Amino acid sequence: MLGKIFVLLCLSSAWAEDLCSKAAPPEAYYVRLSIKTALGDKAYVWNDNEMFLFQATLAFAMRSQFSGQEYNVSNIVVCDETPRVSFWFVVTSLEDPSRLVSRGSVEQAVRKSRNRINSAFLLTDNTLEFIGITPTLAAPVVPNTPPWLIVFGVVMGGVFAGILVLLVLPLIQKKRKKNQPMDDEDSDEETQVKTVENGPERGGVYNTSFSDDDRFTQM
Numbered sequence: 001m002l003g004k005i006f007v008l009l010c011l012s013s014a015w016a017e018d019l020c021s022k023a024a025p026p027e028a029y030y031v032r033l034s035i036k037t038a039l040g041d042k043a044y045v046w047n048d049n050e051m052f053l054f055q056a057t058l059a060f061a062m063r064s065q066f067s068g069q070e071y072n073v074s075n076i077v078v079c080d081e082t083p084r085v086s087f088w089f090v091v092t093s094l095e096d097p098s099r100l101v102s103r104g105s106v107e108q109a110v111r112k113s114r115n116r117i118n119s120a121f122l123l124t125d126n127t128l129e130f131i132g133i134t135p136t137l138a139a140p141v142v143p144n145t146p147p148w149l150i151v152f153g154v155v156m157g158g159v160f161a162g163i164l165v166l167l168v169l170p171l172i173q174k175k176r177k178k179n180q181p182m183d184d185e186d187s188d189e190e191t192q193v194k195t196v197e198n199g200p201e202r203g204g205v206y207n208t209s210f211s212d213d214d215r216f217t218q219m
Helices: 002-021 035-042 048-065 103-112 114-120 147-198
Strands: 029-033 076-082 086-091 128-131
Touching: 002 076, 002 086, 029 103, 048 076, 048 086, 048 103, 048 114, 103 114
Parallel strands: none
Antiparallel strands: 029 086, 029 128, 076 086
8 A cells, every 4th residue: 555655656746747847837937046146155055955945945835825735845846957056846736746736826825925935045036036927026114103203293393493483582682672771871871981081072153362373463
């Protein structure tokens, strides 16, 4: 009995790999990794362990998309792998390993878990490419402070500044009015002091009879 099960599993895997290799069927996806471009000197070597991790992340993505369906590494079949780290993969059905999961279902699973897949390999949408699946858009940045609260703070700040000006301005004007009479008094005192120092101004008609001018003493 165990021997028959083992034979069936081997045949199922062979059928799936054969389907994957046949001119890239509609249910297959082409994957291309640019590890050296992304990580430079810190690039890791792609080997069987890394491929196992890829299959595991895809199985995780399928489980996340279809709750209750226990996809495993054996359901992620890889073929036509190249040394430049590119390959094709298909996902086999849980009910019948000789059948492939539809392209749309796999695409939805990859989209949903794209960030988790990228993080597993320290790559991005541009360096871990699922050809045929458009890169996911980055999540919008949500500010810590809601925008409405920022606008409210600015408006309230303006209102507070206006109220402060209205309160302070009358006090300044009142103080100026109090200082103005004192300035006038100071100017009057300065005028009186100058008058005392220079003597009183002489008025009246000039009497020429007491003049020393020679024109008036000639006979």
